[in-house]
Amino acid sequence: MKPVAPVVMILAVACTFSATAAAQTPAERAIKYRQAALSTMGFHFFGILAPMAKGERPYDAQVAARSAKFVAELSEMPWHDGFPAGSDAGAPTKAKPEIWKDKAKFDKLAQAMQAEAAKLGQVAGTDLATMRTQVQATAKACTNCHDEFRAR
Ligand code: HEC
Structure with missing residues (x-):
């Protein structure tokens, strides 16, 4: 009866995961997911690239390239899974309900930002000068959406 122990262990682990998932509503999961993706993107953009562009942090081409690659990849993540219908509430969030009233406009602003982030990645x-111009263009694309769809 030796194989029983591993099976029990696997079941115990699986139950722990499903219990965690069940404790959260779909809206709560989506809100936490999008905030995590946006927060990680912000870490690299506002925390590393923008200060480098402004001269507040020494320019390091390798670090800049790595952070910009992450921003470009993360810029795709929040939208599809992070903003489902009904996720305007369910956990603390700064997402305005207007997002789901004008989803087409929101999606367009998300795509515009992804295009700028992709260029930044390149x-x-x-x-430094080329990067600075593109950091500014990307920052504008962030602000365009935050001004309209994110609460202060
Ligand atoms: C299409 C709209 C849109 C664009 C474009 C956008 N954001 Fe946001 N962002 C939001 C919304 C909505 C929230 C609030 C999410 C919430 O609280 O549920 C947010 C929240 C954030 C947060 C806070 C996350 C947290 O809760 O810790 C950061 C950081 C952030 N965005 C960074 C950025 C950066 C950097 C860019 C540009 C590279 C960007 N965002 C572009 C809509 C956008």
């Missing part, structure tokens, strides 16, 4: 690590 130019960061080349030279």
Whole structure:
């Protein structure tokens, strides 16, 4: 009866995971997911790339290239799974209910930002001046959405 122990262990682990998932509503999961993705993107964008562009942090081409690659990849993550219908409430959130009233506009602003982030991923690590221009363009694309769809 030796194989029993591993099976019991696997079941115990599986139950722990499903219990955690069941404790959260779908809206709560979506809210936490999008905030995690946006927060990680913000870590690299506002925390590393913007200060480098502003001269508040020494320019390091390798670090810039890496952070910009992460921003470009993370810029795709929040939207599809993070903003389902009904996730305007259910956990503390700054997402305004207007998002779900004008989803087309919200999605367009998300796509515009992804386009700028993709360009940032391409130019960061080349030279500081080029990166600075693209950091500014990307920051504007963040603000365009935050001004309208994120509560202060
Ligand atoms: C299409 C709209 C949109 C765009 C574009 C956008 N954001 Fe946001 N962002 C939001 C919304 C909505 C929230 C609030 C999410 C919540 O609280 O549920 C948010 C929240 C955040 C947060 C706080 C996350 C947390 O709760 O810890 C950060 C950081 C952030 N965004 C960074 C960025 C950066 C950096 C960019 C540009 C590279 C960007 N965002 C572009 C809509 C957007």
